[in-house]
Amino acid sequence: MDLLLLEKTLLALFVAVIVAITISKLRGKRFKLPPGPIPVPIFGNWLQVGDDLNHRNLTDLAKKFGDILLLRMGQRNLVVVSSPELAKEVLHTQGVEFGSRTRNVVFDIFTGKGQDMVFTVYGEHWRKMRRIMTVPFFTNKVVQQYRHGWEAEAASVVEDVKKAPEASTTGIIIRRRLQMMMYNNMYRIMFDRRFDREDDPLFMKLKALNGERSRLAQSFDYNYGDFIPILRPFLRGYLKICKEVKERRLQLFKDYFVDERKKLSSTKPTDHEGLKCAIDHILDAQKKGEINEDNVLYIVENINVAAIETTLWSVEWGIAELVNHPEIQKKLRHEIDTVLGPGVQVTEPDTLKLPYLQAVVKETLRLRMAIPLLVPHMNLHDAKLGGFDIPAESKILVNAWWLANNPANWKNPEEFRPERFLEEESKVEANGNDFRYLPFGVGRRSCPGIILALPILGITLGRLVQNFELLPPPGQSKIDTSEKGGQFSLHILKHSTIVAKPRVF
Ligand code: HEM
Secondary structure, three states, X not given: OHHHHHHHHHXXXXXXXXXXXXXXXXXXXXXXOOOOOOOEOOOEOHHHHOOOOOHHHHHHHHHHHOOEEXXXXXXXXXXXXXXXXXXXXXXXXXXXXXXXXXXXXXXHHHOOOOOOOOOOOOOHHHHHHXXXXXXXXXXHHHHHHHHHHHHHHHHHHHHHHHHOHHHHXXXXXXXXXXXXXXXXXXXXXXXXXXXXXXXXXXXXXXXXXXXXXXXXXXXXXXXXXXXXXXXXXXXXXXXXXXXXXXXXXXXXXXXXXXXXXXXXXXXXXXXXXXXXXXHHHHHHHHHOOOXXXXXXXXXXXXXXXXXXXXXXXXXXXXXXXXXXXXXXXXXXXXXXXXXXXXXXXXOHXXXXXXXXXXXHHHHHHHHOOOOOOOOOEEOOOOEEEOOEEEOOXXXXXXXXXXXOOOOOOOOOOOOOOHXXXXXXXXXXXXXXXXXXXXXXXXOOOOOOOHHHHHHHHHHHXXXXXXXXXXXXXXXXXXXXXXXXXXXXXXXXXXXXXXXXXXXXX
16 A cells, blocks of 8 residues: 555656656746846846846947847846847837836835836826926926026036136036036926025025935945845835835925925916916826826926936036037137137027037937937737847846947947037937937837927036137046936036136127
8 A cells, every 4th residue: 555655756756857857847938038148046147147237238248149138137027128129119119018117126116106207107197297297397388488597507607617716717516507407407396496595595405315226226226135035024224215215205395395385376377477387287187186196296206306416417417528628619619609709508499490409419419318218118928029039027128338338339339429419329318219319218218308308408508618718627637427327317526626717798
């Protein structure tokens, strides 16, 4: 009897092993995964490739494994796409399939698990948020309503820099003043509000909380707990800080901006010209029951990050390149002086008459892309890409920086040379009409803010160059342009001191 039992047990085990092998073989056959380094159990490729998956490291991996590659970061699949053809497939041809977003443990906190617009999956909620945000933020009417405000903000930066005695001698960190300008540009649109002084306590609080949010979200320090769930308990402290920052930040938006605006509009009709600002439209949508109060606050959160920081980083990169390329700066100044006349201040409609200014903006966005890997995309279901199987819920990174800096596609891409956009690349626009150049992405999840960002960049850089000679500080021939990358951001490592010598007209 015992022998029979043993025999049966062994047979059952044998059958189980055969079934397991067959299933795993079938699975292997079913999934033809993209190439990549060989993963080890639990950690995947994490120990091989490390935490810092920036655009340059991912470019090196693409050179080794090809235009589509797969990294297994613990339990997460990460697909990196590095050719214009595959970018077109992800963003355009299969835009619906790859139109969702991944969030990690930290972004789950900051977006309330996708109650916002930027980090929500492609579907009903995203469509509603995009529709509600379009009229108040993303139309030419908004540009025309607010462009005078942006011009006034840029004029105020010029005045303040002229007044700072050290600006023309030892130099100033101009970024600080430009940061307030960018807040004002966007807070005028959102709340019809602006800040007068950099030491305004509310502005300082807002800036500090936004800074904390960015630092915590863009850091690589929490990767381990995100990639390997059994390590998540060790992240408890980090996630607690994230939750606190998120709560304090949303409360600040609510108490000092949203509720203030509600109070104001209940006592008198919106702003002095009877025009609504963005939050009035958003609150209308809430009143109609289309969105809830949390959604309202997450819209404010999204604009604080997506609009203010990206544009500020791009302005900062533009200034750095102009300081380090005095001949380009001179040529730009000459264009403005010749087209508008010396001292005639650049306005939004003027930017269209200044092709070299536009080329400088485009070249800045090419070489120093603020979001070099776009915002991570995701496929909700199993999908096919470039002949490979992509498992559901993979994080898809399009290495847009490499598409725009690959010497196979661009002439001397490492050079800052705006002329390329007037010569061999004159047909290439920033709106994604060429899949080699996608600083704002393209397709369904592309940046709707491009309509605001381009004129703001043109006005700001134009006004600075026409009013000042921008130079490195005494004793330096160039300013440091080392990069600092985050989960998907790229900004200048050191906020440089620059000398701004006022021009006399
Ligand atoms: C120079 C400035 C800017 C750059 C370089 C930039 C770049 C980008 C990029 C690369 C994406 C992701 C595209 C993708 O994943 O396919 C994006 C998304 C987005 N941007 Fe911008 N952006 C800028 C300014 C702005 C401004 C001013 C606003 C708002 C006023 C804005 C709002 C958004 C929003 C809401 C999204 C999410 C779209 C979605 O998920 O459907 N951005 N941006």
